[in-house]
Amino acid sequence: MGNDNRGAVRKVLLVTLLLNLSVTILKAILAWWTGSLSLFSDALHSVTDSSNNILGLVANNLSSPEPDRDHPYGHQKFEAIGALGIAGFISIAGFEILQTAIERMLKGAELVKVSAPELWLLLIVLGVNIFLAYYEDGEGQRLGSSILIADAKHTMSDGWITLTVLTGLIGVWQGQESGIPLLPWLDVILAFPVAFLVFSSSWEVLKENLPWLVDEIAIAPEEIHAIAMSVPGVINCHDIASRGVVGRQVFIEMHLVIYSSDIETAHYIAEEVEARLRDRYGSVRVAIRVEPHNCQSDQISYESATE
Numbered sequence: 001m002g003n004d005n006r007g008a009v010r011k012v013l014l015v016t017l018l019l020n021l022s023v024t025i026l027k028a029i030l031a032w033w034t035g036s037l038s039l040f041s042d043a044l045h046s047v048t049d050s051s052n053n054i055l056g057l058v059a060n061n062l063s064s065p066e067p068d069r070d071h072p073y074g075h076q077k078f079e080a081i082g083a084l085g086i087a088g089f090i091s092i093a094g095f096e097i098l099q100t101a102i103e104r105m106l107k108g109a110e111l112v113k114v115s116a117p118e119l120w121l122l123l124i125v126l127g128v129n130i131f132l133a134y135y136e137d138g139e140g141q142r143l144g145s146s147i148l149i150a151d152a153k154h155t156m157s158d159g160w161i162t163l164t165v166l167t168g169l170i171g172v173w174q175g176q177e178s179g180i181p182l183l184p185w186l187d188v189i190l191a192f193p194v195a196f197l198v199f200s201s202s203w204e205v206l207k208e209n210l211p212w213l214v215d216e217i218a219i220a221p222e223e224i225h226a227i228a229m230s231v232p233g234v235i236n237c238h239d240i241a242s243r244g245v246v247g248r249q250v251f252i253e254m255h256l257v258i259y260s261s262d263i264e265t266a267h268y269i270a271e272e273v274e275a276r277l278r279d280r281y282g283s284v285r286v287a288i289r290v291e292p293h294n295c296q297s298d299q300i301s302y303e304s305a306t307e
Helices: 006-034 037-062 077-107 116-143 146-178 183-213 221-229 263-281
Strands: 234-245 249-258 284-291
Touching: 006 037, 006 116, 006 146, 037 146, 077 146, 077 183, 116 146, 146 183, 183 234, 221 234, 221 249, 221 263, 249 263, 263 284
Parallel strands: 249 284
Antiparallel strands: 234 249
């Protein structure tokens, strides 16, 4: 069975939620002080960070690795579904950046009044974003949680947005100080590469979680075949299939050809194969069909539909 580390994941999400709420409030106050439309948009985007944390808490509560009558393979796909929801939020953030940048180019930059203390406060907000992103990603890697890793990418995308706004406001500030009217356009120009980075983050989340949801191969059948064949008493292994994600939970099926016709010996050999697979790949759940020696096959795995 998979390791149930939902309690540790939940603590990380709660800490992140509290800090995200603090960041959102501070951005909203700064937007009100400066009259910055881009900063106000950034504050609205930060609301999605808190929404993602709430979504993550819900998905985490549903994603138990332990099976039950209605879900005999566990509930961990709920966490992957939650990660896809975060990918959707990231994509929406990217479209928001592009839309705001285009509108400002067409309508002209808004008159914004910025002072150095406000820029320092926004720099602190950026530091909190970066800390949260690395904290969540580190804990997600340690705990093997897709929801934390996905939310870390979204938090980092929010950090890039804040960096863009900060750069633009510095341009506004310097424009006010030096009388250079073109500097306020820096935030608009930088919005486009930031949008690209946001969409890239969304794609990374999709790429990491879609294989889990569509039952893509988890382990090369040749690797499983080699491990099974290394166990004394195994003379053939064929029709190998695997799904899941290594490091979270993997399901493996195979036909195992054993020379001995003794049931107890066959059981011992099959248990040894499963133990070696678990030692190599961590949490695995193996279904083995034991066959006599005259059932050998050259078909290690299933052929591709294009073959």
